[in-house]
Amino acid sequence: MIDLEFIINTISLGSLYALLSLGLVFVYGILKLVNFAYGEYVMVGGYALYVIGTFTGMPWYMTMVFAVLAAAFVSYMTELVAFRPVRTKSLTAMLVTSFAVSVFLQNVVLITISSRSRAVRFPAFFSRTLEFAGATVPLRNILIIGITIVLLTVLTIVMKRTVLGMAMRAAADRFTTTRLMGVPANLVISAAFIISGTLAGVVSIFWVGRSASVDPLIGMAPLLIAFIATVIGGMHSLVGAVIGGFVYGLLFNLLSIMLPASLISYRDAFMFVIVILFLLFRPEGIWRGGYTEERVG
């Protein structure tokens, strides 16, 4: 059961989920906002792939670049229009706003495009499979591992070496103090949303690539995965989010092969029960961040 194929597929699934949860935590870390609209950025990326790929003659790599840009742009716009005005208000106000943004984006797509799913064109090599050492693996699974390595390296350098990255890390720890040091709050928060949207855009390429179709509700599953993965990994650090993504990928694949067929439809319920149990015994997640005061009693 657990052979090379399983390992490669688990790593590639874990990479995808790591990028997803990283995008969620970027915003959460600074704004303490659990962004319910995050899944919709993936949806926007998917629809950008569909619209650009179907109605323009652009080559596939330009399509993908524009899809990522579209997701990042929409993420930035939601910050500008919806989150910035309510940022200073209560936590519930912000959560409900993010939820409203999510409903809004979904319904805009519903009205302007369609409620039915649309086929997205991908270059042929995307679905080709590779064979080595007895394992059959789709090429895109290898691709996502490579892209994840590149993105994580770039992000690490940005966060550790650039002024903006250091400001973002500082803001995640002590926002007020960071502002007192002369860091503009709007800049840091906008940067977090843009990075978050970019990651969602990259994920959307591979997410949509699996079924080669996109529908208005496609953002739901990535959102849930990002939730679970960040909670498992730790909400308060970027490293934790990446770990959480990989652990979630492993857990998911293990449940898929171990659950009896009659219970497989309850898989999501099992995943969430695991999360709830996990939170009860280790509310700070696998990777401890700097600050943990979410728990009373």
Next chain:
Amino acid sequence: MKPAVQLPTWLTKRSTVWILLVPLFGLAVILQLFASSLVVDIYTQFCVNLMIVVALQAFMGNSGILAWTHVGFMGIGAYASGILSMAPMVKSLGVPNMYPALVDLQVPVLAAIALGGVMAALIAALIGWPLMRLSDAVGVITLFATLIVMHVVMTQWDNVTNGPRTFFGLQKFTELWVGVIGAAVVIFVVHWYRESSPGLRLRSSRDDRYAAMAVGINVVQVRYIGFVFSALLAGIGGGVWAHLITSFSPKAFYILEMFVLLTMLVIGGQGSVSGAFVGTALVTAARQFLIQVESGINNSGVLNLEVFGLTDIVLAILMVVVLIWRPNGIVGGQEFTWPLLRRRKPPAPDEAVTAEAA
């Protein structure tokens, strides 16, 4: 300044309840006498929504925790009361795989609705304690996860709920007066809870968790009481709803429905029963209006396409605008009291957590 007319204490002490109930009953009488059956149906729907939103307010408004689960408790109440009230014949037709033990059960409708509420409260009591230990972001995600677990169970357990398919065949028990009286009872009970000792302690834990703990309030315990109490009412509301709609599927108890309930509560102001009342009235009216507009556009053929989802878009925008303009809702935390213009000071919002992010 004393009011011009001195009212007896039994009237002023619960003045909020009277201020809300008089128009509720008054409008019901007027509609019963003069309005068409369509308007009466809408009003009944409004009363049932009011029950559920006020039940949600009992926990969410007083504890400050975004309670995703309540639409799930409404669903539990709906299914449980439906299974208990339906005749065995109808049940075996509607849900072919149902457990034989459940098929034979039948109790009067009112008892079924009450038992549906008890069922929801039992489940809340079972899962509530650990959940109430969590606050802030982790708490929100966990309650959200709990809603998903409930939804998965509802869609998959087809021996009880008929799976993702429609559950049908309930009798239409909820008429105008059932809804009105149900809403009145829930408003009365929730207002009483808000002013009672557990309610006050819960509200203090919302405003400042650490200060509340410091004066000896067991935060987890008061939250737990509020959670179970609110689930009981939400379950009863779900039962009443089920006997109004008479056929439904698990989709009715999921995220989009919760969004509608949340808009009602948040637009009005989650901090008070008056807020829940105003919000439910406004959103119900706005929704009816938008649905008319939507079907008007679709039928007239002015645009070359069908517009679905316009209602939700406008509601979403309305909600964000209200949150920007009045983050505590239109009513804003305080209750209506007699005399109307001398309001109490609003309680502080739960802004301690995000104050840092300002």
